[in-house]
Amino acid sequence: MSAIASxxxxxxxxxxxxxxxxxxxxxxxxxxxxxxxxxxxxxGAAPVTATRKPPPEWLARAFAMAVGLAVFVALWAFVSxxxxxxxxxxxxxxxxxxFSDPFYRNGPNDQGIGWNILTSLGRVALGFGAAAxxxxxxxFMIGRFRFLSDMAAPVIALLKPVSPLAWLPIGLLVFKAAxxxxxxxxxxxxxxxxxxxxxxxxxxVPQDYLNVARVLNLSEWKIFTKILFPAVLPxxxxxxxxxxxxxxxxxVAAEMxxxxxxxxxxxxDEWNNLKVEHIxxxxxxxxxxxxxxxxxxVFVAKRFSYGTGA
Amino acid sequence: MDKYLQIEHVGMTFEKRGVRFExxxxxxxxxxxxxFVTLIGHSGCGKSTLLNLVAGLGRPTEGVLLxxxxxIGGPGPDRGVVFQNHSLLPWLTCxxxxxxxxxxxxxxxxxxxxxxxxxxxxxxxxxxxxAADKHPEEISGGMKQRVGIARALAMEPKVLLMDxxxxxxxxxxxxHLQDELMGIVATTGSTVVMVTHDVDEAVLLSDRIVxxxxxxxxxxxxxxxxxxxxxxxxxxxxxxxxxIECRRAVxxxxxxxxxxxxx
Numbered sequence: 001m002s003a004i005a006s007x008x009x010x011x012x013x014x015x016x017x018x019x020x021x022x023x024x025x026x027x028x029x030x031x032x033x034x035x036x037x038x039x040x041x042x043x044g045a046a047p048v049t050a051t052r053k054p055p056p057e058w059l060a061r062a063f064a065m066a067v068g069l070a071v072f073v074a075l076w077a078f079v080s081x082x083x084x085x086x087x088x089x090x091x092x093x094x095x096x097x098x099f100s101d102p103f104y105r106n107g108p109n110d111q112g113i114g115w116n117i118l119t120s121l122g123r124v125a126l127g128f129g130a131a132a133x134x135x136x137x138x139x140f141m142i143g144r145f146r147f148l149s150d151m152a153a154p155v156i157a158l159l160k161p162v163s164p165l166a167w168l169p170i171g172l173l174v175f176k177a178a179x180x181x182x183x184x185x186x187x188x189x190x191x192x193x194x195x196x197x198x199x200x201x202x203x204x205v206p207q208d209y210l211n212v213a214r215v216l217n218l219s220e221w222k223i224f225t226k227i228l229f230p231a232v233l234p235x236x237x238x239x240x241x242x243x244x245x246x247x248x249x250x251x252v253a254a255e256m257x258x259x260x261x262x263x264x265x266x267x268x269d270e271w272n273n274l275k276v277e278h279i280x281x282x283x284x285x286x287x288x289x290x291x292x293x294x295x296x297x298v299f300v301a302k303r304f305s306y307g308t309g310a
Numbered sequence: 311m312d313k314y315l316q317i318e319h320v321g322m323t324f325e326k327r328g329v330r331f332e333x334x335x336x337x338x339x340x341x342x343x344x345x346f347v348t349l350i351g352h353s354g355c356g357k358s359t360l361l362n363l364v365a366g367l368g369r370p371t372e373g374v375l376l377x378x379x380x381x382i383g384g385p386g387p388d389r390g391v392v393f394q395n396h397s398l399l400p401w402l403t404c405x406x407x408x409x410x411x412x413x414x415x416x417x418x419x420x421x422x423x424x425x426x427x428x429x430x431x432x433x434x435x436x437x438x439x440x441a442a443d444k445h446p447e448e449i450s451g452g453m454k455q456r457v458g459i460a461r462a463l464a465m466e467p468k469v470l471l472m473d474x475x476x477x478x479x480x481x482x483x484x485x486h487l488q489d490e491l492m493g494i495v496a497t498t499g500s501t502v503v504m505v506t507h508d509v510d511e512a513v514l515l516s517d518r519i520v521x522x523x524x525x526x527x528x529x530x531x532x533x534x535x536x537x538x539x540x541x542x543x544x545x546x547x548x549x550x551x552x553x554i555e556c557r558r559a560v561x562x563x564x565x566x567x568x569x570x571x572x573x
Contacts, residue, residue, distance in 0.1 A: 208397040215365055215391045216414050216465075226410060230401040 086277040094277040095284075108261065109269070113281075116266040117289060120255060123179070123262065124247045127186025131243060135191045136236060139198025140228070149199065156192060164189035164250045168257060178258035185254045190243035197242065201235025202228065237301040244297060248290045263289075314378060314501060315341040315364065315469055321372030322359055333359050335527040337373070339520060341469070346495060346502045348512040350560065351522030351531075352568060357505045358473055360522075364503060365391050365471050377468055387415045390462030392472040396454040398446040404457045405442035408432050408464050415465045432464035433457070435494060452483040459491070463498065472504040476511065488514060489544060496541060509564070513556045514542060521563045531568060534559055 073088050080087040086094070102114030142149045167188045171181030209231060213223045255264025263286060270278035322334040333356040341347050349357040362368045363375060366385035375382040377389070390411075398407045409429045416425060433439050436456040446454055455475060462470055475491075476484040488511055495502060495515075506512050512519045516536050523531040536556050538547070547553045 208393065208395060209399060211367065211391075211393070212397050212399070214367060214385045215387075215389070216411050217386050218410075218414060222410075222414070226402070227399065230399070 086280065091277040091280050094275075095281045098278070098281060111261055113263075113266065113285065116261055116263045117285065119261045120251050120263040121289070123183050123255075124186055124244070124251050127183040128190045128244060128247050130183075131187045131190035131194055132240065134187075135194030135239070135243075136198050139195045139236070139239070140202055140232070142195065143199035143202025143232075144228075152195075156195065160192045160196075164246075165253055165257070168254060172258075178260055182251065182254045182258050182262075186247045186251055189250045190247045193242035193246065194236075194239040197239025198232060198236050201232035204235065205231040234301060234305050237297065237304060241294065241297040241301065244293050245290065248286070248293060252286060312342050313340040313376075314343040314345075315339075315503070316376040317360075317364070317373070318376070319373035320360070320363060320370045320375060322356070322363065322368070323371045332527045333525060334363075334370075335529050337529055339530060339533075341501060341503060343501055344499050346504070346515055346517045347520060348504045348506050348516040348518075349520050349522060350506055350509070350512050350564070351528065352524055352564065353507060355522045355525050356528040357522055361471055361473050361503060361505050364469070365389055387411070387465045388468045390465050390467035390470045392455070392458045392462045392470070392475045394474045394477050396446070396451075396458045398454055398457055398461075400446050403443050403445055404438060404449070404460075405429055405433060407446070407457060408461045411461045412464045428464055432460040435463060435497070436460045436490065450483075452479055452487055455479065455487060456490070459494070463494070463500065467500075469501040469503060472502065474505050474507065477507070484508075484511070485544065491515065492541060509557055509560045512560060513538075513553060514544065514547060519556075519560060521560065521568075524568050532563055 076085070076088050079085055098113050102112040104112045105115065138152075142152050164185050168181060168185050171184040172178070175181050175184065205228060209227050210223075213227050218226070251262070252264035252267065255262035256268045259265050259268075263282060267279055267282045270276075270282065317337055317339045320334060320337045321332070324331045324333060337360060339347075349360060351357050359368070363370050364377075364382065366382050366389065369383075382389075398404070399410070402410065409425065412425050412428045412432070416428060420428075430439065430442070433442050436459055438453060438456055438460065441449055441453060441457075446457070449457075455478075459472075459475070462472075476487050479487065492515060494500075504515065513536055519534040519536060520530055521532045521534065522528050534556060538550065538552055538556070
């Protein structure tokens with residue numbers, strides 16, 4: 001600041017001090033001279049503050065999101081003007097009608113959208129929960145023991161890329177019923193991300209932490225509860241998040257094939273009834289539920305992520 | 311001099327993919343109870359390897375290590391280790407990190423109340439009673455290292471092993487922690503083996519400085535007795551003739567006798 005001020009106040013450059021040729025006096029002293037500084041210089045004029053603040057970041061982001069949604073609805077309205085698709089307004093009207101009574105029951109094949117969503121979520125929860133119960137311990141074991149990891153590698157590599165729906169006939173064959181077959185498909189597709197991510201997490205546990213365990217001579221139980229589990233938890237939650245995403249994708253397709261109650265079946269049923277605006281509503285609902293599940297797990301993962309420290 | 315920690319003709323050869331690498335050769339050293347010994351040498355001279363052998367994190371390929379007349383067969387809580395990078399568990403508070411060690415050593419014989427008191431005392435010893443409930447990411451690097459020291463000391467180990475404990479800290483924090491460590495060791499009478507590459511740190515803290523030759527097949531090149539009176543005061547030491555002499559001796563060893571090959 002002072003440099004700028006002086007250059008402004010004295011436009012005429014000061015004459016340069018003549019160069020000294022003699023040694024600086026401090027060089028003659030045995031001890032280096034330390035010049036003590038007095039109190040810090042008094043505050044000068046307050047720095048010029050910007051008078052116009054840019055809008056806060058969240059506002060800019062919210063604005064961009066609103067524009068994106070508006071463009072989307074406009075495109076939809078444009079496409080629907082050709083007559084095939086229901087317009088946004090018509091869809092909204094249908095949605096209001098549907099959501100005014102989401103929990104009605106008119107026999108097994110005609111139920112409110114609320115029941116359909118809850119049924120699908122229930123299937124996902126069961127299949128997914130079973131996958132967590134099996135996949136997470138398996139992942140720990142595969143991550144901890146080299147032999148098991150090598151053993152499991154070819155099987156996982158072979159089965160992971162298979163579309164979960166390919167398993168549906170096997171499910172129908174074994175369980176002889178649609179509902180358990182759908183749950184079983186969810187189980188299969190949630191299993192792989194959970195095993196793989198947990199195993200990777202176990203392998204990524206920093207050697208430092210394991211050295212701590214070794215020098216303290218901790219028991220296996222303490223190593224698991226105090227070191228392995230907390231260190232692996234963020235990886236495990238990533239696996240859980242990927243799994244639930246896949247599970248929600250797959251349940252819609254599985255239910256289209258199995259029938260009964262469920263959001264996927266509902267989509268197919270409305271197609272047979274040629275109620276296209278209901279299909280559009282279902283698409284939004286599926287998207288919203290998937291988004292909510294994802295955000296819920298992101299929130300949980302944040303809660304359990306630890307800074308590794310510097 | 312009583313022999314508390316005995317390192318006898320220890321050699322260490324690593325074998326990696328058929329390539330043999332002799333890190334340490336014929337190392338013999340005894341450390342008395344209550345003694346502060348530093349291992350100094352250029353990087354790669356195997357001083358950390360030697361410390362790991364004492365910690366039990368590795369087994370020597372030759373020779374034997376004894377602590378209080380018992381062979382060191384593996385890691386154990388009778389040797390408190392302070393790691394260079396603090397190695398605190400980030401999901402535990404400072405108190406919980408220390409408590410993990412306390413519980414392991416005294417959990418079978420003492421009540422919960424006594425264990426908590428030990429944890430508290432250890433944190434107070436390093437001046438961190440106020441940070442007990444903080445997580446490692448909330449405190450500075452120097453404070454983390456102090457928690458690491460508290461964790462090691464709380465186990466009341468027979469010997470405290472420190473692997474360049476202040477190496478990752480800035481110079482001022484390092485000096486501060488060295489002063490604190492001197493105070494702590496004076497209070498507890500701990501036996502300490504410390505690895506360092508800082509000449510001043512070695513001279514200031516040690517009773518003896520063990521200077522190691524360059525690897526491979528590193529061994530002990532010279533041992534310097536630092537017969538300076540304790541407690542040592544950093545500023546007074548800066549002009550103390552014996553301090554300067556010791557410092558010069560270590561520097562001469564490191565930069566003349568064991569000149570490092572151009573890196």
